Amino acid sequence: MPHDPDPPPAKKFKPGKGNASTPIEVQRKQLPIYQAKPQLLNQLRQLNNAILIGETGSGKTTQIPQYLYEAGIGRQGIIAITQPRRVAAISLAGRVADEKRTQLGKLVGYTVRFEDITSSETKLRFMTDGMLLREAIGDPLLLRYSVVILDEAHERTVHTDVLFGVVKIAQRRRKELNKIPLKVLVMSATMDVDLFSEYFNKSPVLYLEGRQHPIQIYYTKQPQSDYLQAALVTIFQIHQEAPSSHDILVFMTGQEEIEALARTCRDIAKHLPDSCGPMVVIPLYASLPPVQQLRVFQPAPKGSRKVILSTNIAETSVTISGIKFVVDTGMVKAKRFNPDSGLEVLAVQRVSKAQAWQRAGRAGREDSGCCYRLYTEDEFDNLIPMTVPEIQRCNLAGVMLQLMALGIPDVTNFDFMSKPSPEAVSSAMEHLELLGAVQKKDGAVVLTALGKKMASFPLEPRYAKTILLSPEFSCSEEVISIVSLLSVDTVLYNPPARRDEVQAARKKFISSEGDHITLLHIYRAFKKVSGNKDWCRENFVNSRNMSLVKEVQAQLKEICLKLNLKLESCGANTENVRRCLAHGMFVNAAELQPDGTYLALDTHQPVAIHPSSVLFQAKPAYVVFNELLHTSRCYMRDLCLVDADWLLDAAPEYFGRKLHLTKS
């Protein structure tokens, strides 16, 4: 453990944050980027593409859009600034509107799902990358925009990666058609610029100075076989040696190990000598109720040390001030996708170098800091340089459908910055063909009328298909509700300590027809009491997610109306709903075998009913399911009881060709 001298006094000025005593104009001029403004504008005026590399705190996201606007660059249209996250788009727009001393929604606005605070006056528009992508379906050339700034490009979300290609095509097409040129700026925090620059026709890279403070990195001398034990030891070494005002942020992999380590830390802290101050241990992960998440921002009582045990939510989404020490276990839980089996696996794995640097950076936001890596320098050197972009580890069916809807001629050869495997692409195309979204015509694959409608829903293709089928079964109201319920995080609240109470409360909603109908019963009951909060508490229903369901439902209904889809309810006849689900989800069907196990019908792999399903004790002959989850076994989640005949009816050729239904 190093000697830790007293830190220099904290700097008064914090980039990107309001400071009551300093006028906004002065604050803006204090940002590191201000010095570079004249040269920057000079270059940006001439360039059609540029890659901007700026460290945290450079002020690039708030200042560059304003500089462009003030200099009259891109005045012919709107300047779009995309963000991977809603909260970022909203808060950045608020900040820039303040700086321009204008009301949000006038000159400066934001557009995220369910919320559009813009007007005809809006010239600086902050938006999620997903929203710009959706807009591109109606206007592939993005003609309203003169400048598109793709921020946080290093995060490489699916949406950003698809947008890279979309703006590149729009830029070229606009030039060919003699339209107003489109300027594309890519902003990234990491130095992995070659890929970006190469992709955008070797565009120039501009470096912006940041305000990051120095961080001392420490490695272990020996590889650690147990990173949790290593984390525990490191936390208490820091606790015994460093001033109590220095908070610790520990990066771990998931809820369970975080809660376990939190308990251990609290136990040990209780039995330490008085010379050690008290320790406040705070868990942080996404599924924690919002009130508990806010605890990480409260300063610990004087003399106490704050220790935050977090998942990678604290890497980007949640920024905590006052962190002096970062402890990095070097591990992360991440989803992987196998295109052959259609299986998603959530697995603990090593972080990338870029991720390790991102974690370390969380210690140096206000002042110099330390990062303890619980692995050796050799192990660090062997980490992969960058996290594999999401586009290379997800199901591509939705992406391919969206590209087709954008009118891109040969989607299987789309110019991705990082190409997904040909297997993943062809498996996505096969999936779309099965759903009837695309078909082969004269050797080419084209979007069908059905596929075009499917693309207008912000849903996975099979859910969109199920909704579009629902009028045939006179149950569109029910199917829209079910799809809405499935497209948010679970509405069921399951505190493990109160399992018996949960089971008792849920009993009255359970349907022998499966999880979908059970969810529908809960939703109907929720609506009957108009979303009463007490009702939600008593019935272990997450009222926040339920409210979200209502918003999704309203959006889906609006799309249905635009498509002239008949909205009607089947009332108590839920068999129709199951018929509809069978027709929409037939690719996710499973069949009971004579030995009591299940086989997935498309891949013939053995699957099991997840214990969380209401059908867990039952042995239905045929089910359709929402997803497969590979943990200790391969589990089907969210099941619906169906008839074999319905499946055959839904896809006679598919089941006749590939499968052997055991039913005689």
Added chain:
DNA sequence: GAGCACTGC
């Protein structure tokens, strides 16, 4: 008889 990182339209 299990257990789920994080976003987003």
